[in-house]
Amino acid sequence: MIEENVKFNWLAHPHSAKVFVDAETRINPSEVTSSFIFAFKGEDILLAQVYSRGWDLPGGHRERAETPEETIARELFEECGTQTDILGPLGHIELTLEGDKPPQNYPYPFPTSQLMFYWGVVSDIGTPSASMEVGMPKFFSPDEAMKLDCIKNHKTMYQEALKRAKVVAEKLALLA
Secondary structure (H helix, E strand, O other), rough: EEEEEOOOOOOOOEEEEEEEEOOOOOOOOOHHEEEEEEEEEEEEEEEEEEOOEEEEEEEEEEEOOOOHHOOOOOHHOOOOOOOOOEEEEEEEEEEEEEEOOOOOOOOOOEEEEEEEEEEEEEOOOOOOOOOOOEOOEEEOOOHHOOOHHHHOHHHHHHHHHHHHHHHHHHHHHHHO
């Protein structure tokens, strides 16, 4: 298991965050507020073009009756028009807000919430759901991906997910 402390520039409220990279991560699904996926085709990662923040990992907030895995399936289809061929847990981030309680409409519980991360393999890009939130998704090579904030913010998880995707790509090449 890899554990590291990080700060996120996308979160305006004072906070601390612990990243846990561990495929054996087991969290009570009701504590997971959001789920995200590092989805690969070979070594290339699929990213969603989210109008409010640019290129980002597919994912988002869990709806009340969803499991974290169902959130990934829904968000990946909505944002990228595709589904996973392979899906596995990667780790999670424990996000703790510091200081005063944020306003009522703040999207995360106070003081602690869990963001779940997965890795997966996809065959191709589809057409995202008609939405004012996202544009056309795109695959990025590892070199291109490392220049993007959404990957730099989650570098340790990205590197572990890429390792797993490479193993799958090698095994699939052997079967071809």
